[in-house]
Structures are given as C-alpha cells and as structure tokens.
Amino acid sequence: MSRNIPLLDLQKEFEMLKPELMPALEEVLSSARFIMGPQLDELNDHIQSLLGVKHHIPCANGTDALLIALKALDIQPGDEVITTPFTFVATAETIAFAGAVPVFTDIRSDTCLMDPNLIEERITEKTKAIIPVHLFGQMVPMEPVMTIAKKYGLKVIEDTAQAIGATQHGCFAGTIGDIGTISYFPSKNLGAYGDAGGIVTNNDSLAETCALIANHGQAHKYEHHLIGLNSRMDSLQAAILNVKIKYLEEWNILRAEKAAWYHKYLDPSVETPVTVPGNTHIYHQYTIKVDQRDALKEYLAGQGIATAVHYPIPLNEQPAIAALKLHGFPTPVAAKTAQRVLSLPMNQYLSEEDIRYVADAVNSFLNTKKSQSFQNSPTGSSV
Template sequence: MTDERRIPMVDLQKEFQRLKPKIMKEVEEVLGSGRYILGPKCFAFEQRLKAYVGTNHAVGVANGTDALYLALRALNIGPKDEVITTPFTFFASGETIAEVGAKPVFVDINADSYNIDPNKIEEAITPRTKAIIVVHLFGKGADMKEIMKIANKHQLRVIEDACQAIGTEEGGKRAGSIGDIGCFSFFPSKNLGAFGDAGMIVTNNDVLYEKVQELRNHGSKTKYHHRFIGINSRLDELQAAMLLVKLDYLDLFLYKRKKIAKRYTEKLSSYVKTPAEGKGRAHTYHQYCIELKERDHLAKLLDEQGISSEIYYPVPLHLQEAFQYLCYQKGDFPISEKVSKHILALPISPELSDSLQDKIIASVQRFVHGS
C-alpha cells in the first residue's frame, strides 16, 4: 500500500498543517533576527519548560542523548564508576554511560510497567556504583518513590531519562523533577517533538546547572576561556522557536493520547496484553504497546493492511553486540528478553481519528480470533 494511504505511527504532517501559521511566523522571526544560537528563543523555551516540569533550572541541548551524556559528566561520573540502568530501553541510556568511561550495570524490568524493577536494584549495587539512570519508558512513570529511597540509602545520584515522558506525573511531581537531573528529548516523534534533534536538561541543583551550561558550550562560560573539556551541544533558535509553539498544545496532545490509549485498552484488553496504568504514576503514551506471542505475524498483517507498527525494542541492551564486553548472557534478564519478543507498538497520535483507530482495533481483533 502506498505511503499516502498508510496509517503512520505518528502523523507529523497533519500536526504540522494544524500549527503551520504559528510555526512559520516563529521561523520567519528567527531568520530575520540574525540570532541562531543561544538566543532569546532558546532562553524563553528554557524558562517555559522549567516551569512546566517544575524545576529551578533548564538547559537546552542538541538532543536527548547529549542530555544524558552531559548529565553524567556534570555528576563527575567516569572511568571505574558503575551506573545502574535498565536493559530494556533505547540504546542511548546505556551508550552514554559507556561514553563517559563508566560501566553500565543492568537491572531487569517489571513485567507490567516495563520500567526498572526497584526490588532488584540493591543487589546490583557495588562500592563502585555512583548513579542510577531511571528510564520512564513509553511515557510510563517509573517507581521514583522507591528508587529515591534506595538512592538516598546508598548515596547514589539519580538521572531521570524522561526522554519519552514529558508531562508524566507521580505524586504531583512531573518526570524529570524528582531526581538530581532530568533529561528530555524532542526528537520529532516525541510527545513534544521538534523539527529535527533537540533536547533539554533540568535540575534543581545550582551547581549542576552551572556546570551543564558550560559543558554544552565547549566547557566555556566566558568566551574563549574554557574550564572543562566540554562538547558543542546547544539548542538552536529555530528548534526552540518551534518548540515554544508546540509547548502551548502539549497538554491537549497528552489528553488526546490518553483518550486514544483508553479506547485501545477498552477494545483490546480481552485479546492481548495492554499497558498497565498503575496507581499514582501516570502514563502519557509516547508509545502504546501490546504484547502477544504471535507479534511478528500480527506486524506483517498490519503492514499488509497499510497500518504501521513498530517493535520497541527487539534486542535488550545486554544482548547488543556493542556491549559484549560486559559479558552478560542470554537469560540474565528474562523479563526484558521475553517482552522484547512479544511487544508491538500500535499507532498513537493526537491526530489519529476514531475511524482509523477502529480499523487498527478490528485488525488486531480479527488476527487474534483467527490465530
């Protein structure tokens, strides 16, 4: 089926058409200003986002991966250190630990939330453990209350990988505001997506804020004077300007996603495993993922019917070739491995109509009935 007739995972074209007049106005304003790097739009977006998340500080960076890397650097994590995280996540969550010279230490997930299981964290802590990277996967809030208890008990720093979870709340606090540092990605398909790569670091810690500001700008606070070896990771004005427009619609987008997710769950929970909401921890549905044994066959059927789907994630981090040097084996994290074989993401987008969603639901139901 041609792309024009496919149901996409996220309909970015339709979203752009809806916001086009405001976005183009912002773009023209930036282009006419002559300020393209670390200008007023970037500053304004930092101020707006820190208010939205509920932190004292925000620093715009080039992407979510850089946000994680810079967070680790700001916390002085490096060679001989260990950082605990989940093996069931996007590669960047583990990659950045290795990039700073530290050792990724994986802990299996909870089968319902897909997030790191707090009950398994303490057994992975060693004298070299310095931090935990907590991933709020698919927009589902991790159990930060228990994780923070463990971190405080063992004097560990906590980085929230909230790249998929902007707007997710736990106990009245938004993802990214609970640990030492929060990291966000504004990759185009995210719930708040830019028109290219973009990211943000948030924190309540004044010292960390100052250090991240310098690290993102070649380790420099004063022009041509460098206190640290940093990197070039600055949120450009065009992305910041467009994100300012989309931020006004974020809560509406999240409301629509939750409404679509609720409808999916009502129609599909008798057929496949559907996402668990959980008490006290919201879900903002960056992805809506189901589980079934015949996942690959369903994905093929949906594709033939012009319905997009994606597998997040087919290979857990501990089984990735790049991490062979860690000497993990198949079977070390059975829940992550099982989920990776059964999980499938269905289209979810604020622009998804009831009629298109009905087509997706009917296709899944027919498949399960016939399998």
C-alpha cells in the same frame, strides 16, 4: 475497506501549526541569531514553569543530555551505573561513552519499566548512579529508587526522553532525581524539527556545570573552565518548541483518550499497557504484548496499519554492549518482552474509527490464530 493509519502524523501537525510556526522561524532567520538566540531563554521559561523545576538547560539532543548529566555528576571511568536493558540504546551507550560501566537490572513484565525491587542486588562499592527510564510515557516508581539512592549515596538521572509531562503523585517526570534528561527528537510528544534535547534540575550548581559542558565549558567568550562539548540547541529548534509546547498538555490528554479507546476495543486477551498506581501516562507509545508479534506486525501492515517494535533487542544483547564484556547478569523478563512488544499507531489525530479499525484488525488476527491452534490441538482435531 483498507486504510492508511500512520504511527505518527507529523505532516498533519505541521499543516495545523504552520500559521504559528512560519513567523516564529522567520523571526530567527531574519535576526540571524541562529545560535544562543532569545528563543532559548523563552524555552527555558516554558519548560521550567511547565515542570515546576528551577533550571532547564537546552542541549543538542537527548543523548548529549545523558552524557552531560553523567559528566556533571562526576561519573568516572570504572564507576558503575545501574539502568534497564529495555530502552533505547542512548541510555547505556552514554554510560559506556563516559567510560563507566552499565549494569542492567531486569524489568517488570506488566509495565516494561525497570523493577526497583531488583536494584539493590546490583549495588557494589563501584556503583555511583541509577538511571531509571520513564519508558513509553510513564514513570518508574520513584519512591523506592530514591530510597535506595539515599541509602547508598547514589545519584539519580531520570531519563525522561519519552515522558515529558507525565506525573507521579503530582510530580513531573525528570524533577525528582538529581537531574532529568529530555529528548525533543521529532517523534517525541514534544518534538522539534531536528535533533534537540534538554536537562532539568533543581540544583543550581549542577545546572551551572551542565550549561558549561553543553557550551565548550565556556563561562565567557573564549574563556573555558571545563572540558565540554558543542551541544547547544539551535535557535530554530527552540522557536519550534516554543510554538508546540503550548499544545503539549492538550496533546497528552488526547493521546490518553486514544489509549482509552484501544482499551475499550481490543480483545481482553490482549496485554495492553498497565499504568503504575499514582502515575499519569502520556502514551508516548501504546505498546501491547502478544506472542506472535512478528506475524501480527506483518498482518497489520497488510491492513495499512503502521506499527513499530520498541525494542527488539535488549541492550545487554546488543553487539556493541556485549563487546564490553560486562557482568552478564541475566535479564530474562527483558529478553522475553523484546520478543512480544508491538507499538500501535498513537498520535493526537487518530479518530475513534481509526482506533476501532486497528483494534478490530488485532482482534481478528488473534482470533484466527486461536482457532487455528484449537484445530491443531488433539481436542480440536477430534471434534
């Protein structure tokens, strides 16, 4: 019997949280404090205590969080910033938007994360910062990144858009480098009901600068100390996040449970996500790698299973980035990975039966392909 298995289930989540969300939203609406309401301070307290970090600065989205971080760290036009090509466009787009130059290093094929062993060879006298991206819900090994940053006097921005609550040797994602940037985009593990983002840091002066930039550089009403942006988070989004954050830990544990079921039911020939030793993975995505990715995607759609490709084109091959005419360092692992990745349904509401259904469908597709290629091989056809 065919089912309908969504990637995410935000409608179900809303139905479950409705009794808590509606009064929280009503409070904002009836107070009419839509901008800079008390919900923002409450959110700051929640995030600071969850991550054990000194400052959380709310902003309009995760892209602005990156841009504000780059500006606060005084990244100037012509400066080089090393990052991964295997990420959402915002990571490199903001570097270029700040006038700086994104420099791409290749990734590891097992984890899809930036390979810290390849960072040093990309450093020049223009390099000012590194942006490791904690992709799919787990952290880039930070010890080697921080060692290189220290050796060359570089700043580190942890792109934590996909990894809020993930840890490495007990430290939360976003809290190890100079600044961590968070996205509360609706599909994230902690998602608002619209765009929202945040910046975390233990550095008082950076926190102050980020807060200023996010609000027109305004220290007091109509007194502007820095060139900034209108990048405030709405009170309504903060109110939603204040309700949802209480469930984040539980949801992250549930996602890890679903990942363990995938691992149990998927054929051992499937390349399943690999966790870096010392990491807790929060499975923002459960991304497998297969050779016939597009055909598998189509087959699964026919079985009522939603999937997504994160990401089909490495950033250095995107027209907008190619137009920048960068150094053009080859990143063959990222290029190959982009053709093989497929994210399977992952959300806290999937049952063991749902996961088994998805895994069985993946296995049966791959087994059919295996037997077809055997029949077409010289050995197969001679039998």
